Amino acid sequence: MKLKKILLASTLMSSASFGALADDIKIGVSIAQFDDNFLALVRQAMQDKVAELEGVDAQFEDAKADVGQQLQQVESFVNQKLDVIILNPVDTQAVTPIIKRAADAGIPLVFVNRRPEVELPEGMAFVGSDSKVAGKLQMEYIAEQLGGKGNVAILMGELSNEATRDRTRGVEEVAALYPEINIIAKETGKFARKEGIDVTNNWLLSGYEIDAIAANNDEMAIGAIMALGKNRLAEVIIGGVDATPDALAFVDRGMLDVTVFQDARGQGAAAVETAYKLAKGEAVEQNVMIPYELVTADNYQLYVGRN
Numbered sequence: 001m002k003l004k005k006i007l008l009a010s011t012l013m014s015s016a017s018f019g020a021l022a023d024d025i026k027i028g029v030s031i032a033q034f035d036d037n038f039l040a041l042v043r044q045a046m047q048d049k050v051a052e053l054e055g056v057d058a059q060f061e062d063a064k065a066d067v068g069q070q071l072q073q074v075e076s077f078v079n080q081k082l083d084v085i086i087l088n089p090v091d092t093q094a095v096t097p098i099i100k101r102a103a104d105a106g107i108p109l110v111f112v113n114r115r116p117e118v119e120l121p122e123g124m125a126f127v128g129s130d131s132k133v134a135g136k137l138q139m140e141y142i143a144e145q146l147g148g149k150g151n152v153a154i155l156m157g158e159l160s161n162e163a164t165r166d167r168t169r170g171v172e173e174v175a176a177l178y179p180e181i182n183i184i185a186k187e188t189g190k191f192a193r194k195e196g197i198d199v200t201n202n203w204l205l206s207g208y209e210i211d212a213i214a215a216n217n218d219e220m221a222i223g224a225i226m227a228l229g230k231n232r233l234a235e236v237i238i239g240g241v242d243a244t245p246d247a248l249a250f251v252d253r254g255m256l257d258v259t260v261f262q263d264a265r266g267q268g269a270a271a272v273e274t275a276y277k278l279a280k281g282e283a284v285e286q287n288v289m290i291p292y293e294l295v296t297a298d299n300y301q302l303y304v305g306r307n
Contacts, residue, residue: 025279027058027272028077029086030070032114034062036191037219038242038264039088041307042113045268046086053276058086065158067091074098078105084279086110086271091160092117099124108278112271115162120286123278127271127288131163134260135170135214137294138239141258142212145237149180150211153203155224157191157216164188167216167241184208189220196223204232212237218247218259225255243295243303251300259300261293264307 027050031043043060050058059082063070067090077085078101085102087109089095095116102109102124109124120126142152154171157164168186175181185203189195196219203210204227213236215221221240228236233255240247243261250256270288277284295303 024055024057025053025084025276026080026082027056027084027086027275027279028073028080028082029058029060029088030063030073030077031060031088032063032070032090033065037244037246038217038262038307039113041244041264042088042268042271045265046112046272048265049269049272053272056272056276058272063090065090067094071097071101074101078102078107082107084108084110084275086112086275088112089114089116092162093160108275110271110275110278113267117162125274125278125284125286125288127267127274127290129262129267129290129292131166132170132173134163134241134262134292135167135172135216136174137170137260137292138167138214138241138258139171139174141294141296142214142237142239143174143178143181145257146181146212148178151182151184151209152212152214153184153200153208153210154186155189155196155199155213155215155220156186157188157220159188161191164191164216171214184210189215189223191217191219193219193223193226196220197227198223200224200227204228210236212239214239216241218242218244218256221256221259222246222250225250241292242307243293243300244307245304248295248300248304251295251297254297257296259295261295261303261306263290266290 061073070090092114111126113128187199189199213224218240221238237257240259243259247259274284
C-alpha cells in the first residue's frame, strides 16, 4: 500500500509542476472581506462545493481588507503544507509576494472573483468574470433610458480593486459614445452601502444635477437610493452590479433600475473545482470566465434565488 502511494505521488509530480501528495485534499481559502455581501455568497458557494467533494477539506480565513494579514494567511497555509490555496485578493495589484510564496512552496494557487493584475505562472488560475463587460452592460442600459443625454455620476468601489477600474472604464467607454452624456462626478464608495449613502449625500449637498448614478456594485447603488429618498429617486436612474438578493428586492420595488448578474455560485463552485483539479495534478484552464448578464425590471424574476 505504501509503495502504491509513492508511485501515485511520483506520477502526479511528473505530470504537473504542482500536485497534492496525499489522498485527502486540504484547501486554504483567504477571502478579502467576510462582511462583503457578494463575497459572502461566493464563500457560501465554495463551502457548498467542498461539502460535495469526497476527501476534501477547506480552511476559510478573513483577510479583513488588509493586504498584510492576507499575506500572513497565505504564509500559514504554506507552513501547514496545504495542498492548494484559493485567494480572493484584497489588492489585485499587490499579489506578487503571494504568488512567489506559493510558487516557491510548490502549492497551486487559484484566484477567485478579483483578477490579479499580473501574469500568472503555470499551476495558477483565475476564476471570475470580465469586469469591463459589467460596466458596459450597465451603462448601455442607462444611456438608453436617458435617451442619449444627461449627467451621470459614478460610484466606484475599492480603488485597490481591478473590478473598480474595469467596471468604471466600461461605463466611461460607453458614455463616450454619446456626446450629450456627461460624467460629472466619480468617487469611491468602497463597495459599501454606508459609503454609497455618504458620497451621494455629498453630491446632493454640492448641488450636482444628476440624472443617473452608475455604481460599481449593488451595495453602493442601494446606498444611493437611500440617500436620494423617494422624491428625488423618481428623477434619477440607478444602476448596480451583482444582482444580489437585496438588489433584486429593490428592482422589484421599482427603486433600482438595472443591475448586472454576477454568478457568485458559479464563481465559488468553479474556484473549488479548479483548485481540486490542480491539487490532483490535472490540467485546467488558466482563465475560467463566468459571463455577466443584464438584469432589469423585465427579467429580474429569472435571477431570484440564483445568488
